[in-house]
Amino acid sequence: MDATKQPNDFPPLPGATADDMPGTAEAFDPVWETALNWQLNLCRAPADSALREELQQWLQADPSHAEAYRRASRTCALMDQARAAAGRQPTPLSVSPFGAGAGRVPPRRRRHQRRVLLGGLAACLVLLWLGWPASPPQLQEYRSQVGEIRQVLLDDGSLLHLDTDTHLSVNLQPGSRDLVLHGGRAFFEVSPDRRRPFRVEVGELQVLVTGTAFQTSLTSQQAQIDLQSGSLQVSVAGRQVPPLEPGEQLSLQRQSGQLSRQTRPPQQMGSWRQHQLLAEDQPLDQVIRELARYYPGRVELASPALASRRVTGLYDLRTPLASLRSAIGPHDGTLQELPDGQLRITLD
Numbered sequence: 001m002d003a004t005k006q007p008n009d010f011p012p013l014p015g016a017t018a019d020d021m022p023g024t025a026e027a028f029d030p031v032w033e034t035a036l037n038w039q040l041n042l043c044r045a046p047a048d049s050a051l052r053e054e055l056q057q058w059l060q061a062d063p064s065h066a067e068a069y070r071r072a073s074r075t076c077a078l079m080d081q082a083r084a085a086a087g088r089q090p091t092p093l094s095v096s097p098f099g100a101g102a103g104r105v106p107p108r109r110r111r112h113q114r115r116v117l118l119g120g121l122a123a124c125l126v127l128l129w130l131g132w133p134a135s136p137p138q139l140q141e142y143r144s145q146v147g148e149i150r151q152v153l154l155d156d157g158s159l160l161h162l163d164t165d166t167h168l169s170v171n172l173q174p175g176s177r178d179l180v181l182h183g184g185r186a187f188f189e190v191s192p193d194r195r196r197p198f199r200v201e202v203g204e205l206q207v208l209v210t211g212t213a214f215q216t217s218l219t220s221q222q223a224q225i226d227l228q229s230g231s232l233q234v235s236v237a238g239r240q241v242p243p244l245e246p247g248e249q250l251s252l253q254r255q256s257g258q259l260s261r262q263t264r265p266p267q268q269m270g271s272w273r274q275h276q277l278l279a280e281d282q283p284l285d286q287v288i289r290e291l292a293r294y295y296p297g298r299v300e301l302a303s304p305a306l307a308s309r310r311v312t313g314l315y316d317l318r319t320p321l322a323s324l325r326s327a328i329g330p331h332d333g334t335l336q337e338l339p340d341g342q343l344r345i346t347l348d
Contacts, residue, residue: 035068066193066225140170146296157191163275164294185217187270208233215270226269279316284309286325294320297341
């Protein structure tokens with residue numbers, strides 16, 4: 001053994017950088033252990049808003065916290081790969097309770113984490129000598145089915161909400177975070193990290209953020225961005241447009257290239273995440289189109305006279321059939337269920 005080689009000088013695994021492989025010295029670093037505990041807590045409860053708010057405060061308290069959290073996320077992924085390649089199930093570490101101080105690690109749990117972590121690192125090294133399997137691609141694809149609303153927690157701490165029938169690709173790199181919305185709608189709660197810009201491509205629109213909450217949607221006719229909080233830099237085919245303010249919506253008609261802005265009540269942005277459609281004096285055809293996205297068959301509005309009727313209401317997206325009946329009922333609309341699964345809406 002090389003006498004100059006220290007116990008924590010582990011060789012990097014294929015597909016990983018040296019920084020992704022912490023040694024024994026880092027395993028006892030309290031900042032890194034706290035980052036690991038945050039990662040595990042969020043994996044168990046990705047939608048816990050109070051927990052995420054505490055994490056953001058911890059990440060912003062010191063630049064070293066964000067870097068430690070990134071490395072902890074990558075290390076957990078590498079350990080899971082190693083255990084899977086060895087035919088073993090991932091072993092969850094003990095985590096502290098949610099709530100105040102969720103990132104702090106009690107001494108007994110800290111010792112347990114060290115044992116599991118060092119065991120996982122040893123497994124990584126054994127697999128390195130035996131022949132590490134091909135590293136996973138950096139590009140990840142996420143999809144939701146019709147009627148499904150899905151949450152995805154990224155390694156950087158950002159939380160994605162995928163609406164029904166949505167396709168999104170994610171590419172996380174040490175110096176960048178690049179996402180592409182191929183279709184559907186997604187809401188982003190971005191973990192702040194000025195060293196890793198968070199970019200989203202939405203058709204012809206490009207969005208650049210550092211930390212904010214916003215929504216994007218894309219169809220063959222329209223690309224749209226809604227800003228709930230924070231700030232966004234938006235460009236169209238490389239040409240930057242004036243920044244959006246919280247509560248603003250930017251829409252691009254993809255055929256004509258026409259841009260338009262309007263203000264929306266913040267409570268309407270992303271209400272689908274709670275399986276709700278909130279309509280406030282909206283045209284009925286717009287409400288029908290939105291509810292139809294959650295129905296597996298085709299929905300036809302056969303009576304144009306209904307299209308311009310105004311609708312106000314709260315509709316459950318988990319039951320699109322009942323919600324459609326509720327929306328058209330006050331306007332003398334009738335819903336017909338056809339044998340092929342299609343729905344036809346007519347005026348009595």
